[in-house]
């Protein structure tokens with residue numbers, strides 16, 4: 097067999113950091129241990145049955161067995177626009193301001209390739225979702241990190257960036273509710289973001305993957321609800337988390353026309369559109385009753401309360417996330433993120449994601465997903481308490 101060499105670009109892409117965590121968890125489980133895996137971000141609940149039924153019916157339809165329109169079903173674009181109007185009061189033209197995506201990740205990775213040239217600068221949150229780095233790598237662009245710190249409520253402090261960096265930057269990724277910190281954005285922050293982006297000609301890409309998941313009755317804010325946002329940016333929405341459809345691969349980008357056009361052009365070259373039956377089921381998800389979403393958010397909020405209060409009761413000084421399904425936990429003094437997550441895995445058989453995997457500002461934290469039952473979360477607290485790491 098000829099061993100073909102990978103391209104230079106492929107070899108230059110960042111290593112998949114969390115692959116090693118998955119391997120460690122597998123090793124400990126194979127040794128016969130019951131691991132409580134809070135390390136990943138995979139929704140644990142099934143897709144609501146009315147959405148599954150809608151797919152089943154649509155899959156029977158011969159019209160869905162053919163190539164579908166390259167730019168996706170117009171009905172889905174209309175549903176996305178209605179959804180934004182209904183949920184966020186945002187007006188969108190379904191024809192020019194909505195692009196259908198194979199999940200949020202596809203859009204996030206495609207965007208740098210749509211708009212950037214090799215050597216261009218992109219502002220990327222640190223800590224942040226590592227797939228932003230992949231898209232930047234494929235475009236051969238450079239990253240400038242936007243530190244997210246607890247002191248600034250995990251929002252970037254634009255005043256800390258030099259004029260030169262701002263002038264050089266062509267794109268900025270933001271993500272609220274935030275993975276991994278669980279922080280949410282404010283209207284003032286988005287207003288300031290539009291101001292900065294307008295002044296420096298930066299395309300804002302707001303990743304709204306956790307847009308449905310806000311706690312204590314606080315609905316997360318869409319970037320597109322900020323005045324002038326469509327002039328300078330887009331928002332990426334996914335059905336993965338809102339409707340437990342992570343395996344289905346469906347999402348959409350909304351906002352700035354020129355960016356939507358560029359995404360559709362790249363996708364024209366790469367694919368035909370998604371299986372139309374999946375798109376029809378997505379219309380059902382967006383347009384039917386949203387009570388399943390309310391129930392899901394209530395479930396995550398109860399889990400959050402059980403887990404965070406449990407950890408506080410054993411003396412771990414942790415704060416509650418305001419959104420997303422992640423808890424961002426400061427590691428006790430004397431440990432790095434890697435050491436502490438190894439300790440929890442080896443000694444308590446509780447897997448969490450070490451914070452430095454999300455960037456250098458993630459050092460000193462671990463991320464726990466609220467993607468196990470309350471009973472398992474209680475059990476995780478119990479096991480951690482037995483390590484006697486904290487003074488209660």
Ligand code: PLP
Pocket residue numbers: 137198199200201202225271275303305333334335336342346347
């Ligand atoms: N953005 C963030 C911050 C995420 O955490 C995820 C998934 O975990 C995604 C985007 C991608 O979601 P999907 O590709 O399933 O739409």
